[in-house]
Amino acid sequence: MAATVAVEKLTRMFGSFTAVNSIDFSVSRGEIFGFLGPNGAGKSTTIKMLCGILVPTGGKGQVNGFDILSEQEKIKSTIGYMSQKFSLYDDLTVRENLRFFGSIYGLEGKKLSDRIAHAMDMAEIGNRGDEVVKNLPMGIKQRLALGSAILHDPPVLFLDEPTSGVDPIMRRNFWELIYNFSEAGKTIFITTHYMEEAEHCDRIALIIAGKIIALDTPARLKGDLAYEVYSFSVENFIEMFDYIQSLDFVSETAIFGSDIHVLCEKGFPLKRELGALMKKKNITNYHIEKISPTLEDVFVTHARKHGV
Amino acid sequence: MNDTSREKKKNGVGGFMRKGILKSMVVKEFKQMFRDTRMRIVLFAPPILMLFLFGYAVSTDVTGVRMAILDEDRSQTSRAFIERFTSTEHFVPYTYLRSPREVSPLLDRGEVELFLHVEKGFSSHIRSGKTASVQIVVDGTDSSRAAVVVSYVNAITSDFSTEYFLQRIRSVVISKMIIGVRFRQNIGLEERVMFNPDLSSRNFYLPGILGLLISLIAVTMTSMSVVKEREVGTMDQIVVSPIRSMEFIMGKSIPYTIVSFIDIVIISLLTIFWFKVPFNGSFIFLLLSSLVFIMTSISVGLFISTISRTQQQAILSTFLYFLPSILLSGFIFPIYSMPESMQIVAYINPMTYFISIVRGVFLRGVGFFFLWMELGIMTVMGVLLFLFSSRRFKEGLE
Numbered sequence: 001m002a003a004t005v006a007v008e009k010l011t012r013m014f015g016s017f018t019a020v021n022s023i024d025f026s027v028s029r030g031e032i033f034g035f036l037g038p039n040g041a042g043k044s045t046t047i048k049m050l051c052g053i054l055v056p057t058g059g060k061g062q063v064n065g066f067d068i069l070s071e072q073e074k075i076k077s078t079i080g081y082m083s084q085k086f087s088l089y090d091d092l093t094v095r096e097n098l099r100f101f102g103s104i105y106g107l108e109g110k111k112l113s114d115r116i117a118h119a120m121d122m123a124e125i126g127n128r129g130d131e132v133v134k135n136l137p138m139g140i141k142q143r144l145a146l147g148s149a150i151l152h153d154p155p156v157l158f159l160d161e162p163t164s165g166v167d168p169i170m171r172r173n174f175w176e177l178i179y180n181f182s183e184a185g186k187t188i189f190i191t192t193h194y195m196e197e198a199e200h201c202d203r204i205a206l207i208i209a210g211k212i213i214a215l216d217t218p219a220r221l222k223g224d225l226a227y228e229v230y231s232f233s234v235e236n237f238i239e240m241f242d243y244i245q246s247l248d249f250v251s252e253t254a255i256f257g258s259d260i261h262v263l264c265e266k267g268f269p270l271k272r273e274l275g276a277l278m279k280k281k282n283i284t285n286y287h288i289e290k291i292s293p294t295l296e297d298v299f300v301t302h303a304r305k306h307g308v
Numbered sequence: 309m310n311d312t313s314r315e316k317k318k319n320g321v322g323g324f325m326r327k328g329i330l331k332s333m334v335v336k337e338f339k340q341m342f343r344d345t346r347m348r349i350v351l352f353a354p355p356i357l358m359l360f361l362f363g364y365a366v367s368t369d370v371t372g373v374r375m376a377i378l379d380e381d382r383s384q385t386s387r388a389f390i391e392r393f394t395s396t397e398h399f400v401p402y403t404y405l406r407s408p409r410e411v412s413p414l415l416d417r418g419e420v421e422l423f424l425h426v427e428k429g430f431s432s433h434i435r436s437g438k439t440a441s442v443q444i445v446v447d448g449t450d451s452s453r454a455a456v457v458v459s460y461v462n463a464i465t466s467d468f469s470t471e472y473f474l475q476r477i478r479s480v481v482i483s484k485m486i487i488g489v490r491f492r493q494n495i496g497l498e499e500r501v502m503f504n505p506d507l508s509s510r511n512f513y514l515p516g517i518l519g520l521l522i523s524l525i526a527v528t529m530t531s532m533s534v535v536k537e538r539e540v541g542t543m544d545q546i547v548v549s550p551i552r553s554m555e556f557i558m559g560k561s562i563p564y565t566i567v568s569f570i571d572i573v574i575i576s577l578l579t580i581f582w583f584k585v586p587f588n589g590s591f592i593f594l595l596l597s598s599l600v601f602i603m604t605s606i607s608v609g610l611f612i613s614t615i616s617r618t619q620q621q622a623i624l625s626t627f628l629y630f631l632p633s634i635l636l637s638g639f640i641f642p643i644y645s646m647p648e649s650m651q652i653v654a655y656i657n658p659m660t661y662f663i664s665i666v667r668g669v670f671l672r673g674v675g676f677f678f679l680w681m682e683l684g685i686m687t688v689m690g691v692l693l694f695l696f697s698s699r700r701f702k703e704g705l706e
Binding site for chain 1: 326328329332333335336339340343344540541542544545546547548549550551552705
């Protein structure tokens with residue numbers, strides 16, 4: 001079956017700067033596809049090209065079967081889009097906002113009222129439909145923005161860092177909605193720089209400096225990691241971090257909260273070696289254990305490899 | 309087939325608009341415009357406020373010039389001469405001095421603007437036919453006002469001497485029966501001012517306010533409302549929606565055109581009925597020209613929105629446009645007295661044409677027959693500006 005979104009050698013240059021460098025991927029129907037990368041890696045540029053608002057300088061692609069180079073207007077009417085920026089009119093009421101956004105997608109009459117009711121239901125607006133959006137709590141606004149993006153019932157939903165600036169509980173609620181869409185057969189394309197958010201995706205593309213450096217399910221990405229990961233906790237961990245980083249059998253180090261993640265070659269007896277060193281330094285109050293790698297470990301390893 | 313027609317739509321500025329979408333754009337824009345009280349006030353209060361400011365406070369008419377008087381002659385003739393000044397509304401006696409030395413501090417402090425010094429022997433010189441001297445000192449801080457004061461003084465003086473000589477001539481003619489004797493001063497030049505017979509500065513400025521206000525409202529409102537969408541982020545949502553840029557542009561332009569138009573009607577009516585500025589021309593022609601001028605102003609606003617990221621930048625750019633467009637339009641300073649390079653700028657300034665149309669319609673009572681060229685030039689400019697701005701706007705969306 002044809003992919004909902006597919007690109008080949010997609011490239012975008014800004015002057016001599018390559019924002020997106022010949023990337024390939026395809027997303028199938030109902031999939032939640034995550035785009036994970038640091039700021040400026042090319043996530044938003046990619047999404048803009050897929051939404052038909054930025055013309056690629058190279059390569060090709062299609063969304064919902066429409067060419068991203070020549071059929072932008074058709075793409076626009078068959079996708080939903082929600083950005084990191086808040087995108088409803090603050091000074092209009094909930095209903096006025098939905099009416100406006102619905103109508104610019106060509107909805108009218110009964111169809112429009114039905115969809116508005118549906119979106120308000122989803123956002124759990126209750127009886128606040130005639131309130132000015134400005135006065136609503138952030139969580140509801142977020143859901144409302146999502147509701148507004150799917151008024152015209154698009155088969156694909158592009159979410160550009162939709163949960164930045166939202167607290168964890170709201171983020172969880174938000175993801176429940178996204179799962180519902182996916183179950184209803186909608187394709188979700190989401191960019192994020194939150195690792196735990198990326199874990200929710202069916203597949204993730206790691207993008208760094210405009211290039212996709214890894215693309216797989218979260219489980220397989222973690223499984224493919226060439227290193228073993230240990231969590232090391234010690235009293236003054238910031239000093240120890242520098243020390244551990246300097247050891248030649250340690251491949252990677254990263255700070256997670258007050259723990260240090262230490263990566264080393266598979267099979268290396270890190271626990272014993274590090275224990276010996278600690279003994280030499282007269283440090284007894286420490287804890288070390290082998291853990292299964294997180295996406296962040298995967299990401300950090302890949303990022304270091306690509307010189308970021 | 310589809311591809312080529314879409315290509316046209318994409319490139320051509322005039323890409324066709326869908327009525328339903330345009331309508332919801334306009335409705336949305338109006339709702340936002342009238343949502344909060346502050347905005348409602350901003351739309352209609354400043355125009356009226358400005359009109360009243362210009363109507364009452366701003367006047368370049370020279371009246372009430374405070375004068376210090378020193379009459380060393382103390383004769384009936386000298387008193388009659390001084391009377392000539394103080395009996396007009398232009399001059400008010402402020403103080404009578406005893407010595408010319410007393411005037412300096414008064415002028416320095418700005419307490420008086422004019423010093424009139426009638427020297428001793430004024431009446432005897434006149435009687436004996438010699439030149440009588442009167443000295444005046446004028447505060448030249450405001451050069452144009454000073455020039456007007458000097459011209460008034462000259463007029464009064466020459467009036468006075470003409471009358472005096474006329475009396476003498478008459479007596480000479482009667483007694484000696486000499487015919488054909490002419491005195492230099494007895495040729496009276498009578499001036500008649502057409503179109504603004506009172507030479508009232510209010511009549512001159514108030515119609516011009518129309519241009520000032522429309523430009524201010526249309527340019528600011530348009531640029532601000534577009535930039536606001538960009539600033540808040542709603543623009544992102546608009547851009548990914550199938551709404552076409554022409555639909556968006558027109559959706560923004562139509563409401564602001566309507567509001568500016570209402571403002572024009574209010575201001576014109578107030579100017580005519582409240583301030584009693586003579587209105588001699590065609591109201592329809594005035595409204596038509598206003599519509600064209602609103603279009604050019606909205607295009608300028610649109611252009612400003614393409615070069616401004618924030619609302620502050622938009623306000624700043626508006627002022628950068630607004631001041632020169634007022635100063636170089638003939639609204640205050642006549643264009644012919646500008647240096648040539650500035651005159652060129654004045655002639656590519658749409659405001660210039662609108663001001664001259666408005667003044668023509670109000671004061672001279674002329675219409676299309678005399679002002680078609682101004683209207684034509686303004687229309688061409690408006691269309692070009694609109695095409696240019698909407699193209700820029702479109703490109704900016706990418």
